[in-house]
Amino acid sequence: MSMLPEQSAVTVLGMGPMGRALAGAFLDAGQQTTVWNRTPGRDRELVARGAVGARSAEEAVAASRLIVVCVVNYDAADSILRRDAVADALKGRTVVNLTADTPERARGMADWAAEHGIRYLDGAIMTPTTTIGTPAAVFLHAGPEELYREHRPVLDTLGGAHTHLGEEIGRAAAYDIALLDIFWTAMAGYAHALAVARAEGISARELAPFAKGIGAILPPIFEQTAEEVDSGHFSDQGNPITSAVSSMAHIVHTSEAHGIDAGVMRAAEGMARRAIGRGHGADGFVRIAELLGRR
Known part of the structure; x- marks a missing residue:
């Protein structure tokens, strides 16, 4: 059982x-856990494992000093x-909202929480469900550092790496976006590549090992180009935009020759040609x- 004090009990909404x-x-970490969901019945397995199933959101909120929210969106x-009843029950308690949405929505929720005497942290989960409770999980948090430190022992029981990104409440959502x-841009590119490859008689299994090689060269490129973007000094490193546009044009031509929509690559090519034009x-x-950041 957990050695954490009584007030470390947690409620999960969603x-x-x-x-x-x-x-x-x-x-699994021995936390006293209360659960609630708008659609009844989804908590059966957890209740069988020892969770307390609340009959209402108000009851769930009243059960713990720490409330973790994870639903489909901020709506x-x-x-x-x-x-009103839930907001009243939340007064003086801490909400850690791990729901994914926009930075603007996170800021709006934080303002509402402050108006109602609710302590608020916003967060983002960057890894799939299978990683939760394991070292592979990745969590991002934003909000008052003192509040984050207070609840860090409980949050740590979710496993993985937890990073506090600062007190600006929209920061975790901004990283998430x-x-x-x-x-998703990479996955869209991969799906398009699979379609083009198949049209040329290459199976997904045949392409996958080489696709992994493309993925492996990206991390050092991310590091190098991050310095360029922050400094405003851009180098070609042997691959100027003019060369990139040439290869993009080949992708567009091959795709459209097979009747495959090349809209995403045409958009990327258009941005590159705009840079050349400037x-x-x-x-x-x-x-x-x-260029994308200019208004």
Whole structure:
């Protein structure tokens, strides 16, 4: 059993796949855990393992000093937390909102929490449900550092790496958006590559080992180009935008020759050509980050 004091008990609101994983990790760590979900029945397995199933959100909130929220988006979180009875029960307690949404929504929730005497931390989960409770999990947090430190012992029982990104409450959501941008853009590119490869008679299994090689060269590129973006000094490193545009054009031509939509690559090519048109043809591809950021 946990050696943490009584007030370290935790409530988890939201019994989707991630919410159940969070509650399960708390239980595995010996935490006294209360669970609640808008749709009844999803907590049966957790209750069988020792969780307390609350009959209402108000009851769930009243059971713990720390409330972890993980639902589909902030609309769902609002519909639970902003009910008068729940807001009253939350007064003086801490909400750690691990629901994914935009930085603006996180800031709005924090403002509402402050108005109602609720202590608030925002966060993001950057790894899938299977990692929760293991060293592979990655959690990002934002909000008052003192509040984060107070609840860190309980949050640590979720496993993995926990990083406090600062007191600006939208920071975790901003990291989440940026990192998911990388992930989904990459997955869209991979799906497109699989379609082009198949059209050329290459199976996904045949392509996958070489695709992994492309993935492996990206981390050092991320490091190098991060310094360039922050400094505003862009180098071509032997691959100027003019060369990149040439290879992009080949991808567009091959795709469309097979009747495959090349809209994503055409968009990337268009951004690169815009950079060239502004006199940056000798710079590296990441120069487009600066152009995208201009208003």
